[in-house]
Amino acid sequence: MSRRPLRARTGGASLRARLLVGLLVLAGFGLLGAHAASAALLRGYLTSQIDDGLNATHGQLATLEQQQGIDLLTRGDATVSDEVRGEIPRELVIEYHAPDGVLWLRLSGARDAAPPALPKLDLAAARELAGQPFEVGSTNGDRRPHYRVLVRVIPGDKGVAVVAVDTAPRHATVRRLVLIELVVTLVVLVVLVLLGRGVVRLALRPLDDVEDTAESIISGGDLSRRVPVTGSQPSEIGRLATTLNTMLGQIERAFRQRADSEARLRRFVADASHELRTPLAGIRGLAELHRQGAVRDEAETRRLVGRIEAEATRMSLLVDDLLLLARMDEERRWRREPVDLVPVAVEAMESARAVDPHRPLSLVILPESGGDDVPPATVLGDEVRLHQVAANLLGNALTHTPPGTPIVVRVGVDDGLRHGLLEVVDRGPGLTPEQVERVFERFYRGDPARTRPHSRTGYSGTGLGLSIVDAIVTAHRGRVEYRPTPGGGATFRVTLPLAGHGEDGDTP
Incomplete structure (x- = not known):
């Protein structure tokens, strides 16, 4: 069966697409965050290396100043030997300034490089900047930081020594790392797209089963379909x-x-x-x-x-x-009041005797009922309807048993002392298994050969008597059931909640 994507019906993106996009967005932000952090850490590490180099260079200059004297440096750049110039790295610039800020000497490893655009460094300005590296541009007009500078006041206030390092290699290294990380990010995202589609499709395969089941039910009405669960x-x-x-x-x-x-x-x-x-x-x-x-x-x-x-x-x-x-x-509401089942059974038996005066009828009060510790068979219900239950059960026994068959009515309390009992027991032909399954259905009649008309009316019944019994008992939160009588016959047993174990008020 062809599956129509849900997005075709809802107008939105499919769940697979949303999950995949969400995965890519999270992975992209995660990778970019990691790359930004690594670039910042590398930049900080390289800056720390530059600062260490500035301090080391100032230490070497201080030693040179002690050996040759500061006066040698004031005679100009021509007095500096080529050996000293050759030892200066290409990215390094060294300057000496007079106490009033006038430039005495500039040594640069790269003669064609523009020198750093330093502010006027007299003693006052030098003291404020001394010991703390800072970055400046170059004299070619580019204001972007090109040099990292460390200023030192020469002992005795004889001048100011400046060491500057070109930061272009640092920037190039960081840019190269960022470029590599961007390429890696793109590759990772492409791999995630390829692998993520398969993973998402595999993870959401049960939803396809749900969709197939729903569509089969909608299109074919097959409510027996179920979604497989593993x-x-x-x-x-x-x-x-x-x-x-x-x-x-x-x-x-x-x-x-x-x-x-x-x-x-x-x-x-x-x-x-x-x-x-x-x-x-x-x-x-x-x-x-x-x-x-x-x-x-x-x-x-x-x-x-x-x-x-x-x-x-x-x-x-x-x-x-x-x-x-x-x-x-x-579901009309009936009155609910305490009703003693014994008088109900007696009145129903009197009505049955009026219909069939020659029928042996007997009432048995079960020993459990009315004892010292056992409550009487008093239930909560509508007395008129309960009388109809007993009358219908007796009428059913009169109709479906041969003349002269004894009928016993038993009243009592169950073993749990929570329900009242009303039983109508006969010694007639009983019921077949097929009849037992349908005995409480409306208009159901058993074998006509087992049925005889009432002696007075000639009327054999409507097939509704036991259905009415079942409906009334159910409305009273009770239960009616058929049991075969030991030795042959039929027993209909009604159980109803005792008055002390039910709710007061009306019952629907």
């Missing part, structure tokens, strides 16, 4: 890739959940439409029979009206269940 301790780019993978995983799960939710919603709407269409079609058919006068016998008419009433009741129950689920989906 190493047990990833670098900053590795941590970025890990974070991106985590984000992609969350997005993928969110899209999957949304797709599942949309599928469940479509299935829910289809099932609801089907469930509502069935009783409506029955009512319309029965009403059409009555309108056409097909039923004339009074007993048949009563039976017809009873069937219409049963279908209307079925539709009413279905609508009530749908409205309840819709209210719970909207």
Whole structure:
């Protein structure tokens, strides 16, 4: 897949270019700083060497003055022997001045060189400048420093001795060093460009993987793609890739959940439409029979009206269940107050006996509940909704077990003394593994052969009872689960936080 550089979309320089330019700028400034420091150090070293030479020359002149006497030097330059002239280096200039500053003698190693442009050096001026080297230009009009000068007052105030050294060799040496360093800097920068491109490209290769992954997701919607992460301790780019993978995983799960939710919603709407269409079609058919006068016998008419009433009741129950689920989906807030599960279970059992008077029903209070050190099974919730939980579980057991199958309701507290328990245990056929996976889905019904209608209404259920139980228990921060009954049957176990271990107020 061809990769479009990010700079083509953002209008700015690429990260590689910025890193490379930054590397070159830092290296350039570093090298220039190092070269400037080395040039300054070399200049200082050469200046120190010149100063040492000036002091040494003054020492030699002082010895010569003692041997020949200062009077010899006042007779002019012609009295100085050629041997003495030949010993003077080319860059050296020696001058003697009278106490009033008049020039007595000038000796220069280079006869064609312009002498230093010295100020008037009488004794007063010489004393101020003595012992401290300074730099001056030449008499040819060039004001740039050409000579480094050291002044000395001759003992007895007999005159002033001046030694000057041409600094051109020093400047040439420093310039040569600077030129060499500039060439070296350019070579180093070129090498850095060549090597830096490869190093930066290698270091940023994980970002290419990130970009490829992002573009594949954008172009193809493949949320399963992940950025490869290498190493047990990833670098900053590795941590970025890990974070991106985590984000992609969350997005993928969110899209999957949304797709599942949309599928469940479509299935829910289809099932609801089907469930509502069935009783409506029955009512319309029965009403059409009555309108056409097909039923004339009074007993048949009563039976017809009873069937219409049963279908209307079925539709009413279905609508009530749908409205309840819709209210719970909207997260309406319910009252939360201490509710004893024992009376809730008793009332639900009485309602179940009214539906099936011949069904054996029993209530078991677990030994842990209500002991000396154990709190009663009092939970925090909405009593009406909790009664509906118990009633739906009992209704489910009545519907999906053969007549005469015993049902046991157990109430207690868990071993951790933090949750109340409500269990509905039957000895019926139980659930298959496939049914266990979908038992709490809306409009799901198991094997129709396991289902029988209620004795009074003839209505076999909407397929929403356990879905309502799951929604109510979840809204109460509890949990409902299916467990097979030892020896055969089904057990539905509800756990809810005890009143002393939950938050007060309303629950969404």
